[in-house]
Amino acid sequence: MASGGRRGPSVLAPRGAGGDGSRPRGDPAAFVSGVVRLIVADDYAAAWTSLNPAHKQVAPRREYVECERRSPLQSRLRSVEVIRVANRLLRIPGASRSVTAKAVTLRVEVEDLALRETETFKLTFNAVPEGSVWTWILTPARYALYRDDACRRG
Numbered sequence: 001m002a003s004g005g006r007r008g009p010s011v012l013a014p015r016g017a018g019g020d021g022s023r024p025r026g027d028p029a030a031f032v033s034g035v036v037r038l039i040v041a042d043d044y045a046a047a048w049t050s051l052n053p054a055h056k057q058v059a060p061r062r063e064y065v066e067c068e069r070r071s072p073l074q075s076r077l078r079s080v081e082v083i084r085v086a087n088r089l090l091r092i093p094g095a096s097r098s099v100t101a102k103a104v105t106l107r108v109e110v111e112d113l114a115l116r117e118t119e120t121f122k123l124t125f126n127a128v129p130e131g132s133v134w135t136w137i138l139t140p141a142r143y144a145l146y147r148d149d150a151c152r153r154g
Helices: 028-040 044-048 053-058 061-069 140-147
Strands: 075-091 098-112 117-130 133-135
Touching: 028 044, 028 075, 028 098, 028 117, 028 133, 044 061, 053 140, 061 140, 075 117
Parallel strands: none
Antiparallel strands: 075 098, 098 117, 117 133
16 A cells, blocks of 8 residues: 555554344444554554454454564544445455455555654555444455564564
C-alpha cells in the first residue's frame, strides 16, 4: 500500500466466517474505517480486539502488539473516505474455504510525521461477518509471518 517501501495499513484485510446464520451488526464500511484509524494511530492492542478469532490464534495479542510496534506507521490520519462497498468471494489465509465478504474501497490520507508529507492511498479491505460482528484478518504475508513465528525470532 505505502509508497517508498513504508509499511502502511496494508496489514489489514478484514474477515469473518459467519456460519451460525446470524448477520453482523453495523456497517462494514464503518467497521473497516475504524480498524484503519486504529492501525494508523499505532493502537494495535485495540485493533487486535476485532481480529478474527482464527487469526488471533496465530497472532496472540501480546505477540501481535509487540511485533507491530517494531515498525509503527508514525503517521497521522488526515481522512478516510469510503469509495465503494461490494460483495466478493474471499480466500482467507489459513482457511480451507472461501467466504462471502464485503470489499470496502477507501481513500486514506495520512501525514507522515517524520517527513511532514501527506500521502493518499486507495485501498480495498474485506469485511466478512463472524456471527453477529465484523472481524478483520491479517494479509497473507502478515499471516505467514505470525504462522512461521518469524516475528518472535525477529
